[in-house]
Amino acid sequence: MNNTIALPIPSAVGSLDSYIQTVNRFPMLTQEEEFALATRFRRDNDLEAARQLIVSHLRVVISVARGYAGYGLPQADLIQEGNIGLMKAVKRYDPERGVRLVSFALHWIRAEIHEYILRNWRLVKIATTKAQRKLFFNLRSMRKGLLSLKPQEVQAIANELKVSASDVVEMEARFNGHEVALEQGTDDEDDSYSPIAYLASATDDEPSAVLEQKQMDKLQTTGLARALASLDERSRRIIEARWLNEGSCATLHELAVELGVSAERIRQIEQKALAKMQNELVSC
Numbered sequence: 001m002n003n004t005i006a007l008p009i010p011s012a013v014g015s016l017d018s019y020i021q022t023v024n025r026f027p028m029l030t031q032e033e034e035f036a037l038a039t040r041f042r043r044d045n046d047l048e049a050a051r052q053l054i055v056s057h058l059r060v061v062i063s064v065a066r067g068y069a070g071y072g073l074p075q076a077d078l079i080q081e082g083n084i085g086l087m088k089a090v091k092r093y094d095p096e097r098g099v100r101l102v103s104f105a106l107h108w109i110r111a112e113i114h115e116y117i118l119r120n121w122r123l124v125k126i127a128t129t130k131a132q133r134k135l136f137f138n139l140r141s142m143r144k145g146l147l148s149l150k151p152q153e154v155q156a157i158a159n160e161l162k163v164s165a166s167d168v169v170e171m172e173a174r175f176n177g178h179e180v181a182l183e184q185g186t187d188d189e190d191d192s193y194s195p196i197a198y199l200a201s202a203t204d205d206e207p208s209a210v211l212e213q214k215q216m217d218k219l220q221t222t223g224l225a226r227a228l229a230s231l232d233e234r235s236r237r238i239i240e241a242r243w244l245n246e247g248s249c250a251t252l253h254e255l256a257v258e259l260g261v262s263a264e265r266i267r268q269i270e271q272k273a274l275a276k277m278q279n280e281l282v283s284c
Contacts (some may be wrong), residue, residue, distance in 0.1 A: 016076055023058040033099065038095035053090050053101060054083075060102055061086055064109050071117050078113055080263045085112030135171040141281050144233040152188045225278035234259060242270060 029037070029052070040049040061082035068078055089105035093259070142157050149172055158165040230237055237259070241250035252263040252270075259266065 016079075019076075019079075020062055021219055023055075023062060026055045026058065029053070029056045034101055035095045038090075038093055038101065041090070042094065050090050053093075054086055057102060057105060058083065058085055060105065064106065065113060068113055068117060073117060073120055076251045076253050078116065080252050080267070081112045081116040082109045084264060086110040088112070103237050107216070135163060135167060139171055227280040230272050230276060230280050235269055235276075238266060239273050239277070 033222035034053065034056075037046075037049040037053050041053065062077055062240040065075060065078040065082050069075060085108040086105050089101070092108075093101055117201055138161060139157065142160070151166070154165050154168045154172075158168045161168075186262065231239065238255055241255055242248065250258075252266045255266045256263040
């Protein structure tokens with residue numbers, strides 16, 4: 001069996017509200033029912049038992065995914081990733097341990113959502129080490145107000161999360177490094193103090209600027225075209241819809257409906273296509 005369980009479960013396509021209403025209609029399982037279904041799946045590989053375990057816990061995924069709405073990623077995609085974590089949890093769940101599935105599954109649901117956020121939240125990886133990941137998902141809630149952390153607050157957070165104070169300071173700096181508009185609005189009387197007024201302007205004949213522009217032109221024309229051309233038609237459609245639209249990008253679920261496959265399959269194709277494009281761009 002693969003890492004996930006290939007089962008027909010509801011997908012958050014179209015209206016997210018309709019999906020939530022559908023999920024909430026699935027009955028919650030009693031402890032006895034859950035134990036019986038989990039035993040059937042573990043002992044007999046009964047996929048119908050696994051399906052019932054999954055659909056009865058989809059509402060848990062929705063609840064967890066809502067907690068990550070502040071990262072600016074599509075809620076439907078967060079739910080989809082959480083559903084993958086739920087499937088992995090059901091596959092690994094041992095009812096004989098005496099722990100309810102919901103408690104066991106929370107770790108797997110959050111882990112998949114965390115991985116998705118870290119892959120997509122910013123172009124530059126903001127959290128790569130274990131300590132940085134822990135800080136990434138906890139520092140916001142532990143900060144009191146919007147002011148910078150005081151030394152004693154830094155040390156308190158470091159002690160609680162069991163990381164170094166320098167890691168706390170570094171992650172706070174990354175969070176505070178938001179994008180700044182180069183130009184103020186036209187009604188602002190302090191235009192002369194906006195970044196555009198004091199940032200150095202690269203002239204057309206400045207060597208590093210010329211080289212950088214040539215490399216960028218190459219990537220945007222021959223490089224990107226070559227990378228896209230290396231993909232099959234379906235993969236190219238997914239990449240263009242997910243990453244190259246000037247307007248809103250398509251969700252995994254929208255493409256799943258369009259192409260007649262599961263959202264998880266769309267995600268797998270997207271990852272392989274991006275890896276292939278990266279190799280092509282490096283060789284340009």
